[in-house]
Amino acid sequence: MAPTILQEPQGIWSGARLMLLNKRAWALLQEMDKLPGAQVAFLCDARGAVLAVWYTTEVARATAERVGACIANLFTAFAGHSFREIEILFGDRLVYARTLGNAFLAIVCAPNTSLSLVRMTCNVAAAPFETDKELQGHLASGQKVDIGIRLG
C-alpha cells in the first residue's frame, strides 16, 4: 500500500469535518493503488491548497510535495476558469486533473500510462467524494473567494 498523507487539523478542518474529509480522501486515494502507472496523486481544495497526497514508494516524499506545490500553483492559475478535466505533460510525466465538485484531483503518471484507465479509475473513485453533499458544503465554506469552479 502506497503512503498517503492526510489533512492535519487546521483552519476549518477539525473535528467531524476533518474526519469526514480524511475518510473520503483516504478512500479516494487508495484507488490509486490499483492504477498502473500512477506515481503521485493530490487532492486540493478549489484554491489549490493541498488536502491530501498519495505517492508510490518509487517517489520520494519531498519530490511528491514539490510536484504538489507546482500543481497547486497550476490550479491557482486556472482559478476563475471553468473546466472539468485537464491532461498535460509535466516534464516527462503525464498529469491528469479533474474537478471533484469543490475540490480537484490531480494524478501524475508514467508517460505510457493509459489515460482511458486513468479517467475511468478517477470517475469511479471520485463518485463518493463528489456526491457527498456534507463534505462539498464544508469545502465550499472553506473558500474565502469565489473562483468560479463549476462542473462542465
Added chain:
Amino acid sequence: MSASRLTHVVFKLSSSELTGEINLKPEAWRILSQVNGTRTLGEIAQAVGMAPETASQIAETLLKARILEVAGEGASSIAATVDAAFFKEIARELARAIGPLATVIIEDAIAALGEKPDSFPRERLAELVEQVSEEIREPNKRLRFQQVMLEAIRKV
C-alpha cells in the same frame, strides 16, 4: 518486427554464447535488468518509467546484439491479447445499461480502434471500455458499467 510493436513482446536473455566486450548504456541496463521471460516490454517500460518508443528502440538494439531473444510466440501473444470471454462480459454489462444493441456497439468500437476481436491488445482494453461507455447516457449506469469493467480489466 517494427519497433513500435515490440511493446507487446515478451523477451528473455539470450541463450547463445556472447563473445567480446559488451557496453551497455544505463537506459539499456534498466530494461535488461527487468527482463524475466514473462513481462512484456510495455510492462517493463511502464515499471521503469520509460517511454515505450525508447524501450522499443533499446530492445531492438539488444535483439540485434543477440543479448535478448523473444521468449516465444505463444507467450507473447497470450500476454498481449484479450480472450473472447472478456468481450462477452463487456457485452453482458453493456446490455444491462443500454439494451440489445450492446454487441453491435462493441463491434463498431473495436473496428473504430482499428482492431479485431480475435487479436485485440490487452493494453487497449480501457480505451475500448471508455469508448463504449460513452453510449450510456444515464450517468449512474455509466459509472456502474465503468466500475464493473475496471474490476474485469484488472483481472485480465
